[in-house]
Amino acid sequence: MADERGNSIVQPLAKVSKKQKVYKRPPAVEEEIAATLVLPLHDAFRLAASGHTRPQTLVYLIRNFRPNRPTPQYDAMVVAFFSRLERSGDRILRDLPENFRERAHTIVQSKALELIHENDLDIFECSFKLGAERLYLTARSKMKLRVATEISREDLAPPDTEVSTEEIADALAARAGRAGMPLAEIKAELQSIYALLTDEERIAVGHIHAMGLTYAEAAAVMGCSDTKVKYLIKRARAKARETRT
């Protein structure tokens, strides 16, 4: 939909972006926003709050038509935003204990409120899913959950049995990719074995195979000993081998 001079009535995102990155809404989202703008605002608010529009349209209305005081229709949209945000984080947090999930949701809520107040929600109008993933992954990485308990001594590989990079590469090569390969592709390949791995094993594989860190470097980031990292990689290797046989 265009105005009298043929310009789109939906404002481009670049106008309000604080970052260098210029986000662009998908065409279907632009069309939906334009169609929503034809309605009286209270009807548009009701539609968006009840989930009858895409979440990007909901974000557009929250950003552009904020009243001076709380109103039931607008507040319903705000609650809908946070409800969707919380639901978006479920799978990302599902392996965490309940208290850590609670903490992560709280961190994400606070950050989202900050972004709303700074009108820095471009990514959410581009892709709500991507915006939610960013907040939850950031919360996870900040929580430093890798400062976990060390494994018991009997579970550790004997100190003299070094797991060579070649051995690991042998087991994971088909999935782990090579240097120069986009990490997104490596991630996609590793997804096939992730269901078999624990969270710690996945993190260790990410550090060692995706990023090419040494055990000592990975251990420093994970907040554990390099022996534990070797142990995690060894277990991941065994599981990866099982999937190949």
Add this chain to the structure above:
Amino acid sequence: MTKQPQSAEALDDVLATLHDMLEDGATRDDVLRFAALNPAFREDILAFVSEWVASEGSDLGDEDPTGERTARNHHSILERFWAPMQSHASDPFDAMDSDDIDRIAANCRIDTGILRKLCRCLIDVDTIPGQLLVWLANELRSSPSALHAFLDGAPAAAGADYFAPQGRTAPGKVSFEAAVKSSTLDLSQKRFWFPDMAA
């Protein structure tokens, strides 16, 4: 790894940039270069990458309905949402030149009477179609959000009210539909806004 509070926002910006890089196809060398450029956040960067690589991501796509669930603590969220709000909306009509009134009204497909009511906040903003707010904000070189905040304010009393025997009165707001109905727009123009409007 302990950061100063003022660096928390910088870290978030760094991780946001990193996330964009990863989604756009960064290699491990790209990430290591990025970490070298941000040495204070190296461990945070690597921790984020490992979480990103290890994550299956959200299972809620942009086309999927949210479902019935309501966010936990939503009352607290709303309190925090409104807490920093300060109602000092500036008047976007201040910059309007009186010579431009007819042109602005025509470009926004309304008449000058409706425009005058808008200037005085006499129309209930929730009943106005969003596209009128977008068009008018463009004409006023303002933003829809600033215009909306202004129009949501208290209606302006006419000057004559000061001298009325009953004292100053606060005029009520009318719906946009009522404003269109009582306007000088012809029927086809009225039906642009309300297709079912009777002749």
